Amino acid sequence: xxxxxxxxxxxxxxxxxxxxxxxxxxxxxxxxxxxxxxxxxxxxxxxxxxxxxxxxxxxxxxxxxxxxxxxxxxxxxxxxxxxxxxxxxxxxxxxxxxxxxxxxxxxxxxxxxxxxxxxxxxxxxxxxxxxxxxxxxxxxxxxxxxxxxxxxxxxxxxxxxxxxxxxxxxxxxxxxxxxxxxxxxxxxxxxxxxxxxxxxxx
Numbered sequence: 001x002x003x004x005x006x007x008x009x010x011x012x013x014x015x016x017x018x019x020x021x022x023x024x025x026x027x028x029x030x031x032x033x034x035x036x037x038x039x040x041x042x043x044x045x046x047x048x049x050x051x052x053x054x055x056x057x058x059x060x061x062x063x064x065x066x067x068x069x070x071x072x073x074x075x076x077x078x079x080x081x082x083x084x085x086x087x088x089x090x091x092x093x094x095x096x097x098x099x100x101x102x103x104x105x106x107x108x109x110x111x112x113x114x115x116x117x118x119x120x121x122x123x124x125x126x127x128x129x130x131x132x133x134x135x136x137x138x139x140x141x142x143x144x145x146x147x148x149x150x151x152x153x154x155x156x157x158x159x160x161x162x163x164x165x166x167x168x169x170x171x172x173x174x175x176x177x178x179x180x181x182x183x184x185x186x187x188x189x190x191x192x193x194x195x196x197x198x199x200x201x202x
Contacts, residue, residue, distance in 0.1 A: 140181025
């Protein structure tokens with residue numbers, strides 16, 4: 001990765017953070033739930049240190065961050081939008097670093113290998129893509145909703161659907177109970193891996 005590309009990537013992250021600084025998050029009314037303000041502020045401070053060069057923050061960290069829902073917090077949609085853009089900027093930087101270290105051919109082969117692994121599960125029949133929750137009282141995801149997203153993911157990897165990483169990030173599934181639904185942890189891990197691939201393909 002040349003110096004100019006590195007500067008472009010740093011500039012993208014910097015613009016995301018600068019936009020958040022110029023337009024602070026709205027605070028929702030006292031009777032409405034939003035994200036815990038202190039938690040958001042602390043995380044944004046950590047992100048600011050990272051993009052200024054200290055490192056230590058990766059796209060996966062952004063995706064997995066969770067804030068408590070409290071009344072009178074920050075508007076969740078505004079926070080989510082900034083985090084999505086920051087995750088994309090970090091993913092772009094990680095992609096460029098891998099290409100620099102591995103070479104473009106090796107990197108492309110690795111991405112294609114990841115796609116094939118994902119396709120292997122996506123091609124399973126509806127109702128059989130993930131294990132069922134093992135405990136009768138365990139929270140799980142509605143099978144129909146997860147399978148519908150998986151069909152779209154498969155179509156995306158085959159060039160037939162414009163599904164992007166943001167749509168997968170924002171996916172919400174109806175709740176199920178026990179073996180009626182798919183195991184939440186397995187579905188979440190698979191979708192995280194799918195987002196990793198989509199962010200470098202988009």
